[in-house]
Amino acid sequence: MQVSAPASSPIYRVRVAVPVYLYDCFDYSLSAEQYQQAQLGARVAVSFGRQNLVGVIVEKLAPDAPIDPKIKLKAISELLDDVAILDAKVLSLLTWAAQYYQFPMGEVIQSALPTLLRQGKPYNLLARTWKLLDAHAEDKLKRSERQQEAYKILKLHPIGTSENILNLAGIETATLKALANKQICECVLEAQDFSPMPITMAQMPLTANPDQKKAIDTVLKAQKKYQAFLLDGLTGSGKTEVYLQIMQEVLKRGKQVLVLVPEIGLTPQTISRFQSRFHCNIALLHSGLTDSKRLQAWQAAQTGKASIILGTRSAILTPMPNLGLIILDEEHDLSFKQQEGFRYHARDIALYRAHLEQCPVILGSATPSIDSYALVQNGKMTSLELNQRAGLALMPKIHVLDLKVAQKQHGISQVLLDEIKKRLDKKEQVLVFLNRRGYAPVLICDSCAWQAKCPHCDANFTVHRTPYQHLHCHHCGTVHRMPDHCPQCANTELKPIGMGTAKVEENLNEMFPNYEVIRVDRDSTSRVGSWQKIYDKIQKSEPAILLGTQMLAKGHHFPYVTLVAILDIDSGLLSVDFRATERTAQLVVQVSGRAGRGERKGDVYLQTLRPDHPLLNTLVQEDYRQFAKQTLKERQIALMPPFRYAALIRCESKDQNLNTDFLQQHAQFLRQSSENTIDIWGPIPAPMERKAGRYQSHMVLLSTDRARLHFFIRHWWQNMLHQKPSSMKLSLDIDPQELS
Ligand code: ADP
Numbered sequence: 210m211q212v213s214a215p216a217s218s219p220i221y222r223v224r225v226a227v228p229v230y231l232y233d234c235f236d237y238s239l240s241a242e243q244y245q246q247a248q249l250g251a252r253v254a255v256s257f258g259r260q261n262l263v264g265v266i267v268e269k270l271a272p273d274a275p276i277d278p279k280i281k282l283k284a285i286s287e288l289l290d291d292v293a294i295l296d297a298k299v300l301s302l303l304t305w306a307a308q309y310y311q312f313p314m315g316e317v318i319q320s321a322l323p324t325l326l327r328q329g330k331p332y333n334l335l336a337r338t339w340k341l342l343d344a345h346a347e348d349k350l351k352r353s354e355r356q357q358e359a360y361k362i363l364k365l366h367p368i369g370t371s372e373n374i375l376n377l378a379g380i381e382t383a384t385l386k387a388l389a390n391k392q393i394c395e396c397v398l399e400a401q402d403f404s405p406m407p408i409t410m411a412q413m414p415l416t417a418n419p420d421q422k423k424a425i426d427t428v429l430k431a432q433k434k435y436q437a438f439l440l441d442g443l444t445g446s447g448k449t450e451v452y453l454q455i456m457q458e459v460l461k462r463g464k465q466v467l468v469l470v471p472e473i474g475l476t477p478q479t480i481s482r483f484q485s486r487f488h489c490n491i492a493l494l495h496s497g498l499t500d501s502k503r504l505q506a507w508q509a510a511q512t513g514k515a516s517i518i519l520g521t522r523s524a525i526l527t528p529m530p531n532l533g534l535i536i537l538d539e540e541h542d543l544s545f546k547q548q549e550g551f552r553y554h555a556r557d558i559a560l561y562r563a564h565l566e567q568c569p570v571i572l573g574s575a576t577p578s579i580d581s582y583a584l585v586q587n588g589k590m591t592s593l594e595l596n597q598r599a600g601l602a603l604m605p606k607i608h609v610l611d612l613k614v615a616q617k618q619h620g621i622s623q624v625l626l627d628e629i630k631k632r633l634d635k636k637e638q639v640l641v642f643l644n645r646r647g648y649a650p651v652l653i654c655d656s657c658a659w660q661a662k663c664p665h666c667d668a669n670f671t672v673h674r675t676p677y678q679h680l681h682c683h684h685c686g687t688v689h690r691m692p693d694h695c696p697q698c699a700n701t702e703l704k705p706i707g708m709g710t711a712k713v714e715e716n717l718n719e720m721f722p723n724y725e726v727i728r729v730d731r732d733s734t735s736r737v738g739s740w741q742k743i744y745d746k747i748q749k750s751e752p753a754i755l756l757g758t759q760m761l762a763k764g765h766h767f768p769y770v771t772l773v774a775i776l777d778i779d780s781g782l783l784s785v786d787f788r789a790t791e792r793t794a795q796l797v798v799q800v801s802g803r804a805g806r807g808e809r810k811g812d813v814y815l816q817t818l819r820p821d822h823p824l825l826n827t828l829v830q831e832d833y834r835q836f837a838k839q840t841l842k843e844r845q846i847a848l849m850p851p852f853r854y855a856a857l858i859r860c861e862s863k864d865q866n867l868n869t870d871f872l873q874q875h876a877q878f879l880r881q882s883s884e885n886t887i888d889i890w891g892p893i894p895a896p897m898e899r900k901a902g903r904y905q906s907h908m909v910l911l912s913t914d915r916a917r918l919h920f921f922i923r924h925w926w927q928n929m930l931h932q933k934p935s936s937m938k939l940s941l942d943i944d945p946q947e948l949s
């Protein structure tokens with residue numbers, strides 16, 4: 210619809226961020242009455258081209274603001290919210306993020322909204338509440354323990370209980386439905402109550418040791434203003450206790466606390482530690498929730514009902530009216546960086562947000578990122594060190610085994626196998642770490658050396674044996690049946706080479722038949738709830754071998770593990786990525802940190818073909834902090850991030866020459882217009898040049914002057930997007946974490 214009002218009458222307009230990959234926001238007209246009602250941060254339904262979209266109002270234009278006669282002004286279809294669902298602070302956070310990461314505002318706003326709100330569903334969702342109909346139903350329930358349990362709880366709450374709370378108490382919706390079928394209870398929709406719950410302490414804090422006490426006091430002094438802290442504490446040094454005691458004071462003041470953790474796998478443990486300390490409303494925000502649960506949790510945060518918000522990366526974008534503290538645990542973890550689309554780093558957004566909210570922010574880790582150490586070095590962050598393990602536990606010792614000379618069975622050194630046996634015989638647990646899932650990384654022909662390669666990528670197929678024999682490309686997801694002969698020479702002897710967790714599991718079962726081998730990787734924990742079952746097993750004091758990938762390395766507390774075996778980290782030692790050694794050091798220290806967290810001292814055995822690698826020497830002879838100090842120095846000399854700011858442009862198409870020519874041309878232009886103040890690397894083929902049938906090429910921009918780098922990117926990136934051929938995909942990664 211075109212609006213053509215006479216010049217004298219006002220035209221009411223709002224500027225709307227729509228979820229499309231375009232850098233502009235768009236103006237829509239509305240009636241005077243709608244204009245009155247319209248709030249910044251409220252959703253509107255609009256038509257855009259031929260689509261109907263849900264956008265968010267980011268500006269109300271003054272009625273007499275000039276109007277561009279070239280623009281066909283459309284009217285909004287509907288105001289979806291009569292209140293702002295994104296408050297002014299979150300809107301300014303998102304505006305900053307869109308600018309900083311050079312990503313369209315409409316898309317950035319989308320990532321801050323739960324799916325149901327993105328789809329235009331009503332904000333005021335009613336909660337499902339279960340009410341008892343028959344208070345004398347005991348006789349009807351003799352057969353099912355679950356139904357008896359549910360019935361008991363319903364009986365305790367005569368006004369009804371929300372489904373959420375029942376689920377949290379372990380009552381499944383299916384059980385409630387079964388009771389409803391017997392006319393024992395019913396489900397009604399009721400408006401939710403968003404008032405916060407009074408907070409009480411469920412458990413006394415532990416007596417803090419001197420390091421912990423110093424850390425707690427320092428943060429509490431800064432309670433009401435912005436200050437960034439790096440809680441740099443050894444694995445098992447009691448960082449969580451420090452968080453809890455600081456949270457306690459912040460919660461007492463009626464403020465909300467946001468706690469960010471890297472993975473969903475960590476949330477059940479963390480949430481139970483928080484729940485056993487505080488009686489209060491805790492909202493969980495992660496990608497494993499159903500859409501309606503996620504909306505409810507989001508609303509609990511956004512209305513102030515939840516006092517603690519525990520979430521993964523995107524929780525940093527959630528509105529919280531009373532935010533008083535941000536904690537980002539395991540701050541070195543790569544999963545805080547979104548690796549596609551809106552490529553933000555939750556750590557950097559957390560620092561900016563704490564600044565906006567004028568509250569403290571704590572980044573915690575046993576292996577802080579080099580980026581964070583650099584912030585400490587130039588005074589932007591305060592370091593808090595915890596230098597001893599809490600309680601009686603000692604740090605484990607790392608032993609390096611030279612695989613070139615070692616006697617081996619199935620790729621595992623005999624020395625290590627003897628150590629594993631010793632621990633199991635003493636009824637202790639052993640953790641075996643290998644960051645490669647599947648059965649074997651290579652399938653090779655015994656006679657002509659042919660290797661099974663993915664037809665779409667520059668990569669070998671991984672051999673899998675479960676649930677059936679097949680080949681799987683871990684880069685593009687292609688699945689192939691297992692060949693029964695070599696396509697090159699027809700030989701039928703095809704051999705899996707190298708080891709993945711599934712093969713190690715088979716070998717360990719054969720070598721230690723009397724002990725249980727518990728495997729933890731993406732293949733073994735893909736079913737919901739299976740991780741919890743495995744975790745419960747690990748917490749029992751029975752001898753066992755825990756075998757797994759990265760999933761086992763992170764933050765977990767395994768009190769009975771006294772030996773950690775690292776089977777292979779050599780690819781990390783050889784990688785060309787400038788952050789590879791940092792990642793490898795973090796991995797080794799984090800995995801090692803799982804040993805000896807109880808009363809018995811732990812040992813770590815690491816097998817390698819590169820026993821003389823300087824990284825290993827530093828970690829064994831000294832420690833992670835020493836490694837970090839050296840790395841900071843090296844990066845400073847080489848002017849690598851964080852001593853220069855970086856942006857990475859990834860270019861992808863079916864033709865590598867097209868990529869190279871296009872990037873080359875723009876590199877030329879940028880060099881000239883920036884008068885060589887921006888250093889440009891490339892274009893170069895990506896480390897994996899062909900992936901899913903398309904060629905990837907990279908270009909890296911570096912500068913010591915962040916403002917200047919961003920200025921040029923701002924003016925030039927959108928140009929580049931306009932000029933690219935339509936078959937080409939381009940993406941911009943500000944502060945890239947991986948150059949692959
Ligand atoms: P981190 O998060 O640093 O790896 P945790 O917070 O998991 O360490 O603490 C490791 C163990 O030490 C936990 O079992 C915890 O209960 C215990 N602990 C922490 N602080 C203290 C303390 N002050 N006194 C006694 N035990 C403590």
Ligand code: ZN
Nearest residue numbers: 654657695698
């Ligand atoms: Zn062959």
Ligand code: ZN
Nearest residue numbers: 663666682685
């Ligand atoms: Zn592939």
